[in-house]
Amino acid sequence: MVTINDQGYITVNDRVLKLIKSLLIVLIFISITIAAVSSRLFSVIRFESIIHEFDPWFNFRATKYLVHNGFYKFLNWFDDKTWYPLGRVTGGTLYPGLMVTSAVIHNLLAKIGLPIDIRNICVMLAPAFSSLTAIAMYFLTLELTNDSESIANGTAKATAALFSAIFMGITPGYISRSVAGSYDNEAIAITLLMVTFYFWIKAVKLGSIFYSSVTALFYFYMVSAWGGYVFITNLIPLHVFVLLLMGRFTHKIYVSYTTWYVLGTLMSMQIPFVGFLPIRSNDHMAPLGVFGLIQLVLIGDFFKSQLSRKVFIKLAIASGVVIGILGVVGLVLATKIGLIAPWTGRFYSLWDTNYAKIHIPIIASVSEHQPTPWASFFFDLNFLIWLFPVGVWFCFQELTDGAVFVIIYSVLASYFAGVMVRLILTLAPIVCVCGAIAITKLFEVYSDFTDVVKGKSGNFFTLFSKLAVLGSFGFYLFFYVKHCTWVTENAYSSPSVVLASHAADGSQILIDDYREAYYWLRMNTPEDAKVMAWWDYGYQIGGMADRTTFVDNNTWNNTHIATVGKAMAVSEEKSEVIMRQLGVDYILVIFGGVLGYSGDDINKFLWMVRISEGIWPEEVSERGYFTPRGEYKIDDNAAQAMKDSMLYKMSFYRFGELFPSGDAIDRVRGQRLSRSYAESIDLNIVEEVFTSENWLVRLYKLKEPDNLGRSLLTLKDNEKKLATKKGRRLRVNKKPSLDLRV
């Protein structure tokens, strides 16, 4: 294997070197996997193996349904435990990819003798897929840089690919949605996104039907898993379109695009939730248009080779005009007739960030739909964010098909990431690619000491500058790992179902009020009890309390949400009417005033008001909840509408009793309720049935209507009168004298 030749050089066998190289790569991948998975396990170690946040609870519940009832029942699942009394055609309104993936893994493992609990599979799915993402990232970067020497030359290609895999493995932008327990569509979707793009680049390069079919297959998987598939749906045609504009039309592009489009579209239409969207909705018009265009280009190409230049230009102009007119007329007509879905609000909000706030408060009320602050780019991507443009610049150096793809991806993803916080997720991969390209290039140049070694350039400053650059970037790399670990540990590992706090001695205290209250509901209310809460908690109530809810995080019916919002926002008298019509049994409110938890219902109250104002502007008005001076107050000086509102009363009912020796202080809003005022907050139509240990969750029961048809409001007043001294005497006299009985 190893020989020493006559000149004293050691030569190592080719095959041994290859073996060592592949072993090293495998080792690197194992390390990346360990790094990626273990940093995602902070949440399990610091808390427990639990499903996080809101949407994952629905996905988890759906997965359990799938595992217990089988695929066909799952597809036809009508869920009568949500959106009472409407219900939800759940099987037809979800992306089944995630649930099917977990169920398949669950069943496969059970087949080979590993009957792992479905909850643990759901919790660990995202970390497991994150390591696959890193591998996919490696191949994608390798493919992107493959046919260009100026982006990354020779051996540097693998280095860049490995760098991108490492970056992707631990970038907080991706970890934020893929920690253990974050069982959401994105958990597998990012992996699929990378794999799809990898096969697409390969297909374009080779013009291979096989690879474009594989692209279509993964595209189908992606469609089944995440609504963000639209990103691929638009990015691939855009890539093709730009290539066409650049005059790069080849039969390879034609073959790969048409194969992908036809197969991918047909397959994506098999998902019930997607159905006929790919030929109707605006989101899918781009691939259709490019599909038509590429046919024309092909025909044009054919004529160009057959006809003379003059005739061809005439033909091109004439057909261009005809087709243009036909296209526009067709589009307008189809929209008018209703064949094409009207432009949706979420689409507009992608272009105009203020659109949602004005027209659709329900979309704007979701925190992850807010525009991204600058800081979070750095927070989620660290030093890659400023290496990113450098990488893009390198791609401009040699505009290969792959480089064009990187540029388009960068532009689109940057824009969308700026519009919505959560779309940083789609930006992260390309940032990792560009960052890897940039840093590889840098190291390539600055770690080249051959001149120094050979003594050609003895310039001390050259050496110094090289070492300085290497040193600082070494530090940046080191700092990146530190930063990612810190962010993951501190920002993205909280399940948000359980809150962590610190005791005086520094030990961790878990605040488990959510589960306390949900579990109380599950254990101590009738199985068909209907719980009214703001929609944020719908999935959690369904998942943990197993009770019927009125609205949940699916938010498909704005009016229903507005109804619940109105029931919370109006006075007891009006609210009772709404709640009786809805069939409410229990009401759940989140109150952070005792704990100092700022994400409570009072702080979300304005969204309830705004959403219900959108439907009933004459009954609910946002202005009424502010004091005349425009302040959002909850103390003695709160606006009358605020004081009267159901939610306010339910939040602060008996709050004053916690402060026996003085004024009640709301620790979230830092406002003081005077003792007498806090005691005057009273409820008539509902009865408190449970309040969790730290008052975070408060549960009320809507009282039964009075037997004699009296209003509950007047009843309570009468009771109060009886409770006075005179009344007490009256009551005593009325009581018949009876012996103690059993």
Next chain:
Amino acid sequence: MKFISILFLLIGSVFGEIINTWENIDYAKVVDLSKSFVKERHIIKAINTGSEPASTYYFAIPKNVSESIAFSFASTIDASKNEVPMDSHIDEIEGGVYSVIQLPFPIAPKSKVSFAVSLVITNQLEPFPRKQALGDIQNLVLTTNKAPYSAYPTKSYKIRFQGPSSAKEVKTIGATDPFGWELKSLEGGFSYDVTEESFAPYTESPVSLVYERNLPLPYVKDLRRDLWLSPRLNTLQVEEHYDYSNKAAELISGFSRADWMNKRMSTKSSPAITAIHFPLYKGVEIKDIYFTDLVGNVSTSLVMENNLIVKPRFPIFGNWNYNFTVGWTHKLSDFLREDAEDKDEYLLEVPLIGGSTDVVYEKVELSFYLPEGAEFISVQSPLANTDYSISEVYSYLDIFGSHTKVTLQFENLVVDLRNVKVGLKYRYTLAAYLRKPIYIGLSILVALLSYLGITKIDLSLSK
């Protein structure tokens, strides 16, 4: 002679089996109310008034408690107060329920015998009133017979209650009390001043006694106790699933956290269950304790001085429910021994129920999961089980064999039976011990080889 005995049998079946041959000359009834269930002890001195030796004593059990007997036990008492257990079983005869006691030897006419009958009765205590406000002191009501309820006439009778220091009699609707006895306090209990000298058979004298007991009435609707045996790791994994409830007084209105906090209820004794204790066995190693419920881990459990203390997510008030799972691991060798004759046979001896200090179990399901490949031989329980089943369960890496699961079901148990041991015998050979690792190793080898084989196949179209 045979003919006569058959005739007697016939007469017996027609005119009644219980022939009035006994008379209780001394009868003491002690009712223990210190727990959430009732323990009664009847100490009887009886004389055979018949003309023939008699060896069966029919101990009458009142109708209202006959359904709720968790456990009954009879023993003779000799002159030096030593007790020797006797055979007894509960049977329904002529519409009445009796504990049929077989005396160790026939008692000659005019001879006397002393014995004691102990009964553990559940479902006898009820909160009074049924609903009360948070922080109110809880009273319980017990309905029992004041006078001796016996199949035979009784002379000289005493009744005493242990636990609460005083009680009050309450009148029940429609009940007439023929005895106007006074209640008086004693040390560690109270008793009646019995004024009557003799009582007719089957004297019914139901009385409802109200006494203070400001503690919960814990109640397990269903306990599933799973024991996993692993000789490979030398572990006995215990997992218990509880459906916990409380039969104490319900809250008259909804639960108010403000009241709970202001009255500092979590530090006081109250009818709400705030913590559940599991006494751990002394001298037995225990590790890997966990406490979960259907929504995940419950972080509030701790081990203190041989007690596992589990704090439910919320205080369990009357008629509230909470279910949870606790589990831990013991060393298997602490509970297992080899059979003296056959080295491949093992005998496992474990307590029937695991934990808690004061609780009633409505249904208990005890399951043993034998090691893979072990052969079940027999199971023995001192208490009668209501159901019994054997099934196969597949667990981790059970591709070529499964765990035999032996399940025993019991009904109506109380925590006092936690020292009752259940024995299980099984055969586990060295071959069975080695089979699993060998099979797993082989299947991994086969998988690797087939992977190697697949990579060698050339599927390319271009040649």
